[in-house]
Amino acid sequence: MLLPVKVAHGVRDGTVSLAYRRWRRQDVEPGRVFTTVAGLVRVEDVAVVDPAAITDADALAAGWPDADRLRARLAGEESFPTYRVRLAWAGEDPRIALRESADLTDDDVAELDRRLERLDRAAAHGPWTLAYLRMIGERPEVRAPDLAASVGRETAPFKIDVRKLKNLGLTTSHAVGYSLSPRGAAYLERTRR
Template identity: 50%
Template sequence: MWRVQIRRPVLDAIAAGTVTCAFRRWDRPRVRVGGSQRTQIGVLEFTSVDPVEASDLTLEDARAAGFADLAALQEAQRGDGQLYRVGLRLAGPDPRVALRAKRRLSQAERAEIDTRLARMDRSSPHGPWTAAVLQLIAENPGVRAPDLAARMGRETLPFKRDVRKLKELGLTESLEVGYRLSPRGRAYRRG
């Protein structure tokens, strides 16, 4: 999945409703209308994806994208590829936040997690990994991903992809540095 990179101050402005679009240069659209992306502030929805010419940009475009003036917007859009105006809005909170906050699991929830983790272990090219990674994170909260990966004898990027799979299940959460088990992850490990 392709992601639109958006800095935190711009995300905050989107949440406040003062930024409603972004401009990107691509060889083809990388997002679609109605698509979404999880961010630090919640889920963003892409409300439009329209090709535009840099010469047609206006002060209104600049302000909608969080720029002080038209010159700043135009300077930021130099480069190759077609320029696109991407409409954005905050669609709501990241559903993983509520999921990972759960401190108690029903038998059905636990069985579903067991099934999903077993499937991940079976399909992994490097063998079963889910229990080991959960234990490693539980024992080493806040430790950098490259250090955790090295402890398992793994490359950093594939390790981080695996941790993201656990995050999708609400079992882990990212910290400023490293990870920790979420309340749901701790409840799962307690059995």
């Protein structure tokens, strides 16, 4: 479940506790935790609701100024059910601590080697992980479309690949572009790949 930046930060600071979505069928289950720009968010409850029953107080709890604007912005086919999703902040993004951990053991390096080699083998466009890490290290905070073009890739699939590196704690995302995390820099210094 994707949350806009403002809503994710609202869940974190407690000003947002609801989200409304139109889905063909329920897209998330209670108890699921997902990563947002503001940290981890947990789905507390999911229920089908009548959009006409959404109150201004409900809209405020979802980050909207009033119910009419919320209903007007509900995306999806109008015949689909409307779901009220109750949300709660579940803690910091664990990737933050991971990317700061630059004191890598030999086992850490071997495990990263194994995981990156697996990503390389699975890629239809060939091995990419070390090249992307080196490029990001040499060109920090450069726009993703520019980085993607430099390796002959479309922006969207390029960003998906970089997200895989971020999930391993090797890169950091910025308002524009990426940089190597301390963990990523340490890995590049230690790997023998």
